[in-house]
Amino acid sequence: MPHVKCKGHCYTCPVRHQSIFSELPEDTLEETIKDFHTSVLTYESGETLFRQYDDSSESAFTLRKGLIKVTKSLPDGRTQIVRILVAGDLFGFDGFANESYNNTAIALTDCEVCRLPMAELAVLRKSMPGIDQSMVARLIKNVRQSEDMLLELGAKKASEKLASFILRLSLSDQNLSFSVDSLQGKPGSEWAKLHLSRSEIGSLLGLTIETVSRFFSDWKRKGFIQEEKGSIQILDAEGLKDAACTQGACN
């Protein structure tokens, strides 16, 4: 059950400058939304914010704190994680094109989100041109990320998927990290310690828990990686690449 914390205020918003509203003059924005039905909601780790199909998409959300996984599932339960949301991300805006959510959002950590009715977001988009512009920028990044992921899922072998994944996380300035250096210090990141289970890693890469576990165990034995309290460190990136990837497949 989400807990309503309060009505949201832009000037106190921790992720204001990472959101799609970042470019807008603060006073104008605050003035415009003063009669809007925004609210700040909190969810506990594991809670579902909305589900594909069965909810009608009447609200969009901005993530203030925490991490959220966005998934899609087949009727028999097989699930694919399609994206992981970090502070500042806008999500649940399917309502623009379709009445129901196209995916499911589940809190990976305790979360705080700002909810905004779709209709009111639509008004904002009309009245403040900058919003569409930042949405375009974000959506393009989104599309690019999805395309990259399609290549991961469609063209790579299990070991390559896994190696790319942990390498990407360990580098990543703009991406997620197990140890989340990239998020450290940024507003809204206090609760953002990413910890994915084997099952979630599998669900992200289209693999089973066993396959994930086997490769990780193997790489630990070989000294390429190490893991402590759920956080993976890469000890020998070159060795890992040599062992897991055909030339260039993991860069």
Added chain:
Amino acid sequence: MPHVKCKGHCYTCPVRHQSIFSELPEDTLEETIKDFHTSVLTYESGETLFRQYDDSSESAFTLRKGLIKVTKSLPDGRTQIVRILVAGDLFGFDGFANESYNNTAIALTDCEVCRLPMAELAVLRKSMPGIDQSMVARLIKNVRQSEDMLLELGAKKASEKLASFILRLSLSDQNLSFSVDSLQGKPGSEWAKLHLSRSEIGSLLGLTIETVSRFFSDWKRKGFIQEEKGSIQILDAEGLKDAACTQGACN
């Protein structure tokens, strides 16, 4: 080699009303772009419009006629088709966020595109608010489609991927079709007869030609589908689903 046909004019554009410029008042648009460096280019089937990485993304394109596949590849040549473009689609706009193209665009049929320098599209976006709005709408649709595809690639078995694929095409009003009913009659669709080779279907679904061929042969023998001059018809959708899909996986 692309052939420059002429400078583009919006009022003669066959896909004007399917493009991101559809909502704009015609005269204003034409007036605004009159000094722009638009040009209409033609490409033959098989030609590459741009390649991931090695081109700097200085132009965006609108597809006027024909079909284009957008792909991503690994260094060793393994290739994933990430999207198929139809008349009216805007593409190659990676320049907004990044200097180089994130993917490769290859003509599936003879094509006609309208090329617009990124810098000028940026001007348009600033001066005509509606453009960002239609871009948002399209990009959302794009994201949704990519998410769907991630589920296909990450969670489904070969037979399910293939069955979903041909079922989707055969229904599809808004999607692509082998026989392309959905496009028939729409402006710009004259050259839009989709014919994908086994290898391209494989590259779209993350399978090999042999696997594609085997399932299709099997389904022909069983009378679920038939194929004539490259166009697949579904004879028994229920039978196909029963044979190829776990409950609900192919709807």
Added chain:
DNA sequence: CGATCGTTTGATTAAAATCAATCTGAGTGG
């Protein structure tokens, strides 16, 4: 007619899923 390209089909191998035990560690309650 031979050459070529895409497809089909078969045989074999490799990869990953599945099935089945165990193991581990973090709570829980006696």
Added chain:
DNA sequence: CCACTCAGATTGATTTTAATCAAACGATCG
């Protein structure tokens, strides 16, 4: 504090799935 439980994770054995290797087929083209 010590069993006990439970959810993940690991490991092994086995099966299934799809890739790979290999050959042949069929249409099209110069």
